[in-house]
Amino acid sequence: MTVKLDFEECLKDSPRFRAEIEVVQTDVSELETRLEKLVKQCQAMLEAGRVYCQTSKSFVNGLRELGHQCSGDKMMEECLDMISKKLSVILEAQGEVIETTQKSVKTKLQNFVKEDVRRFKDVRKEFERCSETLEGALVRNGQAPRGKTHEVEEASQALVNARRSFRSGALDYVLEINVIEAKKKTDIVMAMLSLMESQAQFFQQGHQSLSELDEYRQRLNEEHTQFVLSAAREKRDMEQRHAAIKKKDTTYDDSIMDFNADAPNGIAMEGYLYKRASNAFKTWSRRWFSIQKNQLVYQKKFKEQPTVVVEDLRLCTVKHSAENERRFCFEVVSPSKCCLLQADSEDQQKAWIRAVQNSIASAFQECREDTHSPRQRCSSVSAGNLLGGGGGGGGGGGEENGGYKALEEVQAIPGNQQCCDCGEPGPDWASINLGITLCIVCSGIHRSLGVHFSKVRSLTLDSWEPELVKLMCELGNTVINRIYEARIDEITIKKPHPTSPRPDKETWIRSKYVEKKFIKKLPETGRNPPQRRSSGKKSRPPTLERPVERPPLKPKPNRATLPRVTGLTPSDLVQKNNTSPHKNVEEEEEDLSGLHPGALLYRSAALQNFPVMADALAHGADVNWVNVTEESSTPLIQAVSANALAACEFLLQNGANVNQADSSGRGPLHHGTILGHTGLVCLFLKRGADYNAKDKNQKDPITIAVDNANADIVTLLRIAKMNKEMREMDGAFGQPGDETYQDIFRDFSHMASNNPEKLKRRSADPKF
Template sequence: MIDTGKAFCTANKQFMNGIRDLAQYSCKDVLVETSLTKFSDTLQEMINYHNILFDQTQRSIKAQLQTFVKEDIRKFKDAKKQFEKVSEEKENALVKNAQVQRNKQHEVEEATNILTATRKCFRHIALDYVLQINVLQSKRRAEILKSMLSFMYAHLAFFHQGYDLFSELEPYMKDLGAQLDQLAVDAAKEKRDMEQKHSTIQQKDYSSDDTKLEYNVDAANGIVMEGYLFKRASNAFKTWNRRWFSIQNNQLVYQKKFKDNPTVVVEDLRLCTVKHCEDIERRFCFEVVSPTKSCMLQADSEKLRQAWIKAVQTSIATAYREKGDESEKQEKKSSPSAGSLEPGSETKEKLLKGESALQRVQCIPGNAACCDCGLADPRWASINLGITLCIECSGIHRSLGVHFSKVRSLTLDSWEPELLKLMCELGNDVINRIYEAKLEKVGVKKPQHGSQRQEKEAYIRAKYVERKFVEKQPASVSLPESGTKGLPQSKEEKRHSGPEKSLLAGEQEPSVFCDSKQPSPGLQLYRAAFEKNLPDMAEALAHGAEVNWVNLEENKATPLIQAVRGGSLVTCEFLLQNGANVNIRDMKGRGPLHHATVLGHTGQVCLFLKRGANQHATDEDGKDPLSIAVEAANADIVTLLRLARMNEEMRESEGLYGQPGDEIYQDIFRDFSQMASNNPEKLNRFQQSDSQKS
């Protein structure tokens, strides 16, 4: 029974591991992943309870009864053998005594003595044998009942544990059942819709090709256009084969099957031309000609042929333009006057153009292995923490909730430039120095990639939610809610706060930069935001800093407002990713968007508008950001604010609440974001012209 039970547990564990794998494969479906993870955890607990039951069975029945059989019954058998032997000796003595003749007195005495001795021994052994029988019968009764009672109690505990476990799970199961009922209703509705579409399609006239044709030279995945074309082989037979073609990375490539590596037809589109072909028997043909070879292609219709020809021509023009931009950038880099907004950005800008998010992020110290288990080549990231993760640890991070960790794929998701820079400013080494500072002191062993999921879950929760391994902060300076009023400023600090003072028409200078006792976490975050020090900001948050902390002694400014004053786009992005409110205003009624507009920080204005900043809010002078930008004659910011306002009005008039807006609006904001992250000097026209005037 025990062996069969263990085999059952082994099979059950394989099944449970299959459920966990399925949960991992369903990571994009939160409902499926969460449900399967919960169910697999419950099944694992039941396997543990089963193993405990079998261990108790081993001790209660097998061990006790084997002792009874091997020791007590063996003693009884030895006593029985001795009794049988003495019985036989007594029988022999009786026979011998009966056979002695009367006249042989010597033999009579000898036989009588042997019989007496044998009878005495027999009675003693018989008494001992009867005692052994009685003891064994009594012990047999107690041992069997004791073993079975222990066995039944083990079952009682097993079923109680199972009942308690599933009682906790039952509310979730009922809730899931209700969701599944709704899913069934939705599926039935979707089926009806599909059937209706199917019916409509059947009635549709397909005599003319109505395929939706699109090409996009700025596509996020680099693919300008793709689709099936017939390709004429270069062999003697000139056979035609249907292949999947795409224009990507200034090349024309094709694949035989979906998973095949692409075959390059044209290495560089700048060196080729495209033309119609009307001199062959097949219709809808066109030819792509390069210096080394030509490729004859056939579309399915005239409309598709025209679309492909136009896409190739547009890609050729784009390739020329991009190569020109690259050479211009190279010239700027070689020029000693080329500057950058942030210190240390020169090394970061050495990253090659077109390099993927995965390559850029993994080259940061510590990022080549998972931050929490050490598995090599992690493909996921927590964007608010700035770390890389393996797929299993990313699933655990996702279960913590977005207020602790926001998970994104390094290969499947698109990455905004400011977010990519944020990842490059932090990294696994920086964050682990903060969140694992006390790891050795508390004696906790960090899990490896081969560790059980429960062990990883417990560790990750202790690390990021409970923050058990963060070094405790020394006693904070004794100040009001946020006060640092009256503390001295250094020359460097006054230099930082000077430009804004002139622009803000007499607004109070920041006076938070002082070397007193250890500041509170909120004050530490406030200071680090101005100083563009992301590791210090991450440490402050780890120590419990409120991301929307308010400095009562400095016009109720927040860390996000300080980040604007510091002039760093990445610092603002870090605070926003960690829950900073983009619409909290200071005592003068100015929020981050106001401050960014006053200071002419175009990249920050673009970022705040993308994150839902209210541009209609007015300060104590009754000015909104647009009126401030118009007075300052900052064309870039005026353009952004007016576009955002126009897009907002369009969405409201069309009832598209919560929608991102039209493609032109998104493209313009995307271009500004790229420029703010990669070419900030182009957005500094306002500040540069002002400094030249002065």
């Protein structure tokens, strides 16, 4: 260690010693000032480094997000991802450099200033105090009178003590001077060495990380060169195309006005038109119109859901409009509203009118082709062959005039000759879940309510499945109005008539079906849970006497006494019924007056009493209500046990879950298969039943049908399975599956509704 001051010299307290002390004190003060400034500069550098790292990390995250956005371009995604990863590694190393600098430089220098320099100052103060004490003792000793021995002795003794204290303080001060001089070198040099080592490690790691990209950077540079050349060629081609197109007259483009009914995207015609609003101001707005799926729709922005102007082009007509002051106007008129449109030119006006007319003709042509297709006429032969004979011939032709046949049968029901809501005669629309007929105006209002309230279908234009016709014939306007207008005499709202304005009809219909203002309110007793019947006695058809007036519950013959499905085979059920002592046991009548709507729907479904079922639904019955006291059975399963085809269709149209299983894991399709109800199996398969679902015995409907030797049901299940496999296999090529599937199921539906005796269970060899 280098000796800054000599210890012997400090004992002499010479002027040279004092001068050297002043030099040392000045150096230490300057050192303290410079170190404090350096510590502040280091702190500022560290803070700036942290900000740089944080900003750089945000930049790297931006690169990574840009790479994800360019996921369609593999080269761009790979480039941005790789660069962001390497930069992240470098930033991590830079963060370590900042932390090392914080510990090795700033903290060490700050400690030197706060501890070593402060200790030096404290020792210096002690030295200066001892020096002043010595100087005072010397003065007092020199002034002591010769004749006063006592004062002389005191002055001499004080001088000795002061000199001893001074020498001790001077030696400590010299030692501290030499120590701080040596420590200044070690601490500052060590801090600088740590800083250089961390910087060297950082740059070495960064160089190594970037060197790993040498190969990739070279390849990327070559690709970039190719991109530049390709971009130059494309730019030249685009400039040539631009110059060629610029020479053309682009004031009007006839190509966009071509009508194409067989367009690949399904859009037969599209373009901009002005549309006059139906509000009081009659404002005009420019919208993008298109004809697609036999509908006229428009939208303001591409991602917006198109607004339907005409639901079905078969119900509208188009004509020129000369009533408005604006030019090139035409009207699209439907039964419910009239839409006034304006084209940009006379040619566009004519093109749009022709397009709408052609679309109307195409829609009617498609309807006629669907109705009179050769495949549909020969479908009965296919089903007849599968059934083992010619018994299926009655089903194929029944749908050839299906719309008009449905109109005749449905309008023959009492009360259906007038619209259910306004009374207009000759309604040709229907709500299939409510079972009522409607005029075209009321049908449009019903459609606006949503399918969870009303499912509207045309009695003349749409094809009708036989089970739907059968369902409509079970209900009717009189029955439904008896439920939904039960309190009409108590309400001040007046029922609309055929000539009432549309807003009045809409208010009435919403009050009637959505708000249900006119139905009888349920008493509190109608909200209690159902009670289980005594298991020791056989129940006979219950009478649903309730405080609320409603159509009487009259079970159909031989339907109410059918056994509830318990998972047994049909033969077991027949044997059980034949051996049960039903003549000698008293029957206990069940009081259902306190049932809540769900239980009421459950009981009436087994009895096929449609008015009571509709009443229960009107009062908020859950169509999927579960009876926990009877193996978690549902109303749909109860209807299956009664072989009630129309009741099942009624529940399905009102939202029943076709796959909801009971506590045995068996859904409606299982129960229909067990009981051999071929018509119901056909219905459930058409409504999306899962033919692969297994019960708790790990048996699916196909296995059950094979075990029960029911050839018809096995055929239906296997055809449904085969059709799904074909559809999945050919779906990528736009094939919907085998159309014969639809023909066969159509014939089974006809027989189930019109000739159910042809679908009775019969034994057959399961190995067919």
